[in-house]
Amino acid sequence: MRPNRLIGWYVFPALLIGCAVMVTVYFVQNPGGPMAARLLSYAQVLTSTRQHLILVLVSSLLAIMAAVPLGIMISRPQFRKIGIVIENVINIAQTIPSLAILALFMTILGLGFNTAIFALWCYSLLPILRNTFAGIKNVPEGAIQAAKGMGMTPWHILRRIELPLAYPIVMAGIRTAVVINVGTATLATFISAGGLGELIVTGISVGRDSLIIAGALLSAIMAILFDHILGQVEAALTGNN
Numbered sequence: 001m002r003p004n005r006l007i008g009w010y011v012f013p014a015l016l017i018g019c020a021v022m023v024t025v026y027f028v029q030n031p032g033g034p035m036a037a038r039l040l041s042y043a044q045v046l047t048s049t050r051q052h053l054i055l056v057l058v059s060s061l062l063a064i065m066a067a068v069p070l071g072i073m074i075s076r077p078q079f080r081k082i083g084i085v086i087e088n089v090i091n092i093a094q095t096i097p098s099l100a101i102l103a104l105f106m107t108i109l110g111l112g113f114n115t116a117i118f119a120l121w122c123y124s125l126l127p128i129l130r131n132t133f134a135g136i137k138n139v140p141e142g143a144i145q146a147a148k149g150m151g152m153t154p155w156h157i158l159r160r161i162e163l164p165l166a167y168p169i170v171m172a173g174i175r176t177a178v179v180i181n182v183g184t185a186t187l188a189t190f191i192s193a194g195g196l197g198e199l200i201v202t203g204i205s206v207g208r209d210s211l212i213i214a215g216a217l218l219s220a221i222m223a224i225l226f227d228h229i230l231g232q233v234e235a236a237l238t239g240n241n
Contacts, residue, residue, distance in 0.1 A: 008232045016225045020049075023217045032210035039202055039211060049218060051194035055113075055185045056226070059120035060178045067125045067177075068170065071132025072158070083133055094126045098184045106191045116185070116193035123184055124177040131173025135166030171234040175227055182223040186215070196222075 024045050031037035038044075074083025102119045109115040139162045147157045163170075186197030196215045203211025 008228075008235070012228060013225060016221055016228070020218055020221045023214060023221070027210050027214040030210065032208050035206055036203070036208040036210050039199055040214060045199075045214070045218075048194060048196050048198055048215075049222075052182075052185055052196045052219070052222065055116055055120060055188055055193065055195055056178065056181050056222070059117050059185075060124055060174075060181050062117070062121045063124035063128055063177060063181075064174060066121075067128035067173075068132050071129045071170075072136065072163075075133050075136035075162075080137070087130060087133060090126045090129060093122070098123055099187050099190070102187055102191055111192040113193050115191055116188035116195075119191075120181055120184060120188070124181050127173040127177040127180065128170070129173075131169045131176075132166070135169030135173075136162050138169075139165045167238065168234065171230065175230045175234075178226050178230060179223045182219055182226060186219055 024042065027040050028042055028045065031040040070086075073079055074086055098119075101123060102116065105115050105119045105122075109118065136158075143161055143165065144157060147161050152160070185195050186200055188195045189197035189201050196219050199211045199215030199218075203209065203213075203215065
């Protein structure tokens with residue numbers, strides 16, 4: 001195994017996980033008071049981290065499954081005008097604060113995990129959709145015309161020419177969406193969906209910096225870890241790793 005691949009796939013993620021463990025151990029042993037100690041236990045931190053991880057993974061995977069096919073569809077010549085309209089509508093929706101989106105869907109769907117997933121899914125769509133659409137739209141016309149001259153069908157052109165050339169831009173959108181999702185998921189605690197935001201919000205409410213710092217550090221480490229892993233996946237699929 002190449003040293004770069006070993007470091008990328010194993011060493012750096014292990015270091016990040018080790019940092020998360022050290023952060024947890026430090027704040028569990030130094031909670032900053034009995035009130036903070038109720039939330040800064042190993043079981044509670046593990047539960048909050050697991051909830052946060054599930055929120056990010058489920059909503060991000062659903063967003064990828066919806067936004068990538070939709071981005072491909074609206075990049076087709078017959079749908080490009082509709083695609084511009086859809087992109088603009090989602091752009092406008094993205095300007096709505098994430099907390100407002102959670103509150104909106106809470107009034108419609110109620111409290112809990114499913115509402116948080118749906119709201120995070122909506123908020124993750126734009127970066128993936130926009131990059132998929134832009135990546136395919138910006139494929140050089142000469143490459144497409146050459147493929148047509150070779151007798152390739154539209155499906156083969158999409159699969160062998162457009163998607164491989166657009167892939168780095170699509171992956172950039174996915175990485176952006178996932179990292180944003182990690183931060184936005186901290187707000188899920190406001191609708192009783194758990195996550196690391198519970199530590200942060202409670203810390204703000206009771207004035208305990210240890211809770212705020214612990215939740216923020218663990219969220220930041222999770223965001224870095226996700227971004228790194230997706231970067232390794234991108235490099236592996238493009239042959240750069």
